[in-house]
Every structure is written in C-alpha cells, then in structure tokens.
Amino acid sequence: MQFLLLAVVTMTAIIAGTNWIAEDVAEDEAVAEARNTTVVLANSVALPAMDRRLLRAQAGAIDRFRDLTEQGLLIDNPETVRINVWLADGTLVFSDLGALSGAPFELSSDHRRVLREGGTGYAVADEDDPENAGTNFDEQLVRVYTPLVVDDQPVLFEAYFSLDRIEQRREEILAPFRWITIGSLAGLLVIVTPILWLLTRRLTRAGEERERLLVHAADASDAERRRIARDLHDGVVQDIAGTTFSVTALSRDPAVPEPARQTLDGAGDSLRDSLRALRSLLAEIHPPDLHADGLEPALNDLVAPAANAGIQASVDVSGIEGASDASVALVWRVAQEAVRNALRHSDATTVAVTVHSVDSRLRLEVVDDGVGFDPAVSGPDRYGLKGLRSLVKDIGGEIDVISAPGAGTTVRMEVAQQ
Incomplete structure (x- = not known):
C-alpha cells in the first residue's frame, strides 16, 4: 500500500x-x-x-x-x-x-x-x-x-x-499533451510499482536476514561465553579453590617447620590472587545475572580490576527497572569494551560508569580522564567498539565516542528500554 x-x-x-x-x-x-x-x-x-x-x-x-x-x-x-x-x-x-x-x-x-x-x-x-x-x-x-x-x-x-x-x-494546444502525460505516467505507474515493490521487498528481506544473522551471532557468542565460563568455574576455579584451602590448612599444621609455613603462606596468597583474577575474568566473559536487577553487580565486577591498576572506578545504575534483557545485555557488552579499553590503554586515574533511563531509553556513559585519542585515527584498541556499532544500530540504538588527545574519553550509548 x-x-x-x-x-x-x-x-x-x-x-x-x-x-x-x-x-x-x-x-x-x-x-x-x-x-x-x-x-x-x-x-x-x-x-x-x-x-x-x-x-x-x-x-x-x-x-x-x-x-x-x-x-x-x-x-x-x-x-x-x-x-x-x-x-x-x-x-x-x-x-x-x-x-x-x-x-x-x-x-x-x-x-x-x-x-x-x-x-x-x-x-x-x-x-x-x-x-x-x-x-x-x-x-x-x-x-x-x-x-x-x-x-x-x-x-x-x-x-x-x-x-x-x-x-x-492555449487550452486547445495543451489538452492533448495533458492526456498524453497522464496516460504515460499511469502506464509507468502500473509497470514500475510492482517492480519497486519487488525490489524493496527483497531489500527488506535482506535487511531482516542480516539482522537475524547478527542476533544469531550474538546469541552464539553468548552461548559460547556461558560454556567457557561454566567450564572454567566447574574446572579450573574449583581446582584452584580446593588447592588454596589445602595449602592454607597445611600452613597451619604445627608440625610444619617455619620456613615451609612461610612458603605455604606465600603460595596461598598467590593462589587467592589468581582465584580473584579468574572470578573477575568469569564475570567479564559472562555475568551470571545479566538482567535489570543484576546489571549493577555485573558492572561492579567488570570494574573490579581497576583497583589493582590504581584506578578509581565507580558505577551508578538507576531507573532501569523493567528494562528488557536484550537491552541490558547490549549495555553490558558496550560497557565491557569501553571499560576494557580504559583500563588497558587510557592511563586514566578515574573511570565512571553510569546507566540511567532517559525518555524510555537506556543511556550508558563510560567516562575516563585518560590520555584520550583522535577518533578519526583507527587503532587496535578501537576495533571492539567499531564491531559493536553495527549491532547497536541494527537494534535501533545509537553509540558515540567522544575524545581528543589529552582530554579523556566518553563512550555514550542509547538503546530502547524495552
């Protein structure tokens, strides 16, 4: 129609x-x-x-x-x-x-x-x-x-x-041309309209197929992340946790000589640090509760490594009750990439992650006070965000990266709440 x-x-x-x-x-x-x-x-x-x-x-x-x-x-x-x-x-x-x-x-x-x-x-x-x-x-x-x-x-x-x-x-001269024009255009309408409809239908189907493939790829990625996180949690993490308990118990045995006890305490501390790092990695790979109520804890786990890097990180989430799981997942993916870049490349002292509801849309902002960069110049640290642009756009969202050398970086993303 x-x-x-x-x-x-x-x-x-x-x-x-x-x-x-x-x-x-x-x-x-x-x-x-x-x-x-x-x-x-x-x-x-x-x-x-x-x-x-x-x-x-x-x-x-x-x-x-x-x-x-x-x-x-x-x-x-x-x-x-x-x-x-x-x-x-x-x-x-x-x-x-x-x-x-x-x-x-x-x-x-x-x-x-x-x-x-x-x-x-x-x-x-x-x-x-x-x-x-x-x-x-x-x-x-x-x-x-x-x-x-x-x-x-x-x-x-x-x-x-x-x-x-x-x-x-003038009307006598114009009348034949008027009917010729109307007749020609009417004929053209009859011929061209089905062709335009067919071409547009094909383009629509191609767009729908592309969106379906992107969603399928995202779902497949989520499934693979869940599998990896589950395997790590049920395997390596449990093994390290058990080893940590055994080493700690052994170091407290009165029969263990002092030099050996000190060695065991150091090994226990190292194992506990590794266990915390693995748990942070698990949260980064796939948070266990990626929905509206679980977004803030997931983001806190995401920025937890900032303390080890000497970076002050903060998370502020409000007004997202009732947000769909798909929107929350997209917010988390973009936040994950932005925080990862900030921790690895920005030399920042502070990183702030905020998620709010604005006019029935979720707005994510990840702001750091680091060295910044020129958005017009490509770099290996920007490939992840570039890969997310297409997905955000296809879901109807908007993403923008604001930065300049020496002025820090702001990653802002908006997507429908439902």
Whole structure:
C-alpha cells in the first residue's frame, strides 16, 4: 500500500510539474500563433492596400484602405478585434475606430524597438492609453505589432486580439499533451510499482536476514561465553579453590617447620590472587545475572580490576527497572569494551560508569580522564567498539565516542528500554 501511495504522490507531482511547464509552452505557442497571424495579415492583406496617400492620412485613402481591408482583416479573422497603422513619429494614420485616424500619439519603447529591429512585439492593451479611447474592453485585449515598409517609409501594423481567445487556443494546444502525460505516467505507474515493490521487498528481506544473522551471532557468542565460563568455574576455579584451602590448612599444621609455613603462606596468597583474577575474568566473559536487577553487580565486577591498576572506578545504575534483557545485555557488552579499553590503554586515574533511563531509553556513559585519542585515527584498541556499532544500530540504538588527545574519553550509548 505504501508503494502505491508513494507512486501516486510521485505521479501527481510529476503531472503538476509537467502541466506547469506545458502551460507555459502552450501559452507561448498560442501567442506565437497570434504573432504569426499578425505578420500574415500585415503582409498579405494590409501591405498591398497601402500607398503614399494613406501615409499622408488623406481622407479618401483612409476610406479606401478600410474598404479594401475590412473584410480580410476583421470579418474573415474573428480573432482580430482592432487594427492600427502607425508611422514612426507616432501618428496613427489608420484606425478601425475612424475618429482616431490621423491623430498623433506617443509610441511605446517596444513599438520603437520593433520599428527599429523588426520582428514582432506583444503587449496587453491598457484601456487608459489614449489610442485605445472608444475600444470595447468587455474582454481583455492584447496588441501584436510588426513593421512594414511602404514607399521606403517604415510603418507599424498592429492588430488587437482577445486574450480569452488566446487562452482558449492555449487550452486547445495543451489538452492533448495533458492526456498524453497522464496516460504515460499511469502506464509507468502500473509497470514500475510492482517492480519497486519487488525490489524493496527483497531489500527488506535482506535487511531482516542480516539482522537475524547478527542476533544469531550474538546469541552464539553468548552461548559460547556461558560454556567457557561454566567450564572454567566447574574446572579450573574449583581446582584452584580446593588447592588454596589445602595449602592454607597445611600452613597451619604445627608440625610444619617455619620456613615451609612461610612458603605455604606465600603460595596461598598467590593462589587467592589468581582465584580473584579468574572470578573477575568469569564475570567479564559472562555475568551470571545479566538482567535489570543484576546489571549493577555485573558492572561492579567488570570494574573490579581497576583497583589493582590504581584506578578509581565507580558505577551508578538507576531507573532501569523493567528494562528488557536484550537491552541490558547490549549495555553490558558496550560497557565491557569501553571499560576494557580504559583500563588497558587510557592511563586514566578515574573511570565512571553510569546507566540511567532517559525518555524510555537506556543511556550508558563510560567516562575516563585518560590520555584520550583522535577518533578519526583507527587503532587496535578501537576495533571492539567499531564491531559493536553495527549491532547497536541494527537494534535501533545509537553509540558515540567522544575524545581528543589529552582530554579523556566518553563512550555514550542509547538503546530502547524495552
């Protein structure tokens, strides 16, 4: 349905644009016909009836010109409303309104231009112009004029046309093109819409498949992390814990000599340190309770190694009750990568991890005061975050890394809470 709607909107816009262009073209063509009609009437009807006596505005010559041309200029051409013949000095030597014949007027600049350069001129008739006194303006008129030469003297032949008739002619010219345009676009709509729908459907399916593969990869990664964490917990961690208890018990046996007891105490301390490191590693590989209530403890386990590195770390989680497990898992993954980079590469003294709810979205911020870096320059420590960008984007989240040399680093991520 949305493709059909888009196609209809597009077709409407194209039709409107095409119609607007076609109207201008049709109007130009209608005016061009009026210009051509004026030139034909001037040369085939008016010019043969002109002579020197007409140019001198002699009464008999004017009457004779009217008798010779009235049929051809006005009666046989219903588009023609009025006729004027001008001299270069502005004298109206002939007008179909007899009272104006022989009267002097001021030629317009365009009249003079056409007399000088040739061609045709076009202007809307103004009823306030003195040469239009007595003209019937029940409908708007346009004036079209072209030059002639009579006995080596330039004159200007001018015909008045009804603007309504020109508009009518424009519509007659435009109508076939309008239907051709609509028909062509309608046919194009019928042909293209199914193709667009099919292509878009394929793209949608490809996007859905890509998202499914990403989710599957993330799920597979989680499953592998759980397996590794379980194997370590049930195997190596339990073995080290048992060994630690045995060594500690042995060091407390009164029968053990002092030098051996000191050695056993050192070994017990080393085993306990290794056990804590392994438990932190297990939490990093896969927290046991990765949901809204368990996110804060998981993040605390995540930043626990900071103390051994001399870094002051803090975790602040609030307002995430009811957040989905998928959103919490994504927050934890991004936090894990950001904290890991901060502890390993930033030379920071403080790392702050905050998770809050903002407008039904979870916002994670991991801020350190370390050496920072230029985000435009790739580095091996940024590959993990780059790999998460696609996953965050596909889930509808946003992730941004803000940093500069010497200014620390802020990793900010937002994702829907549900």
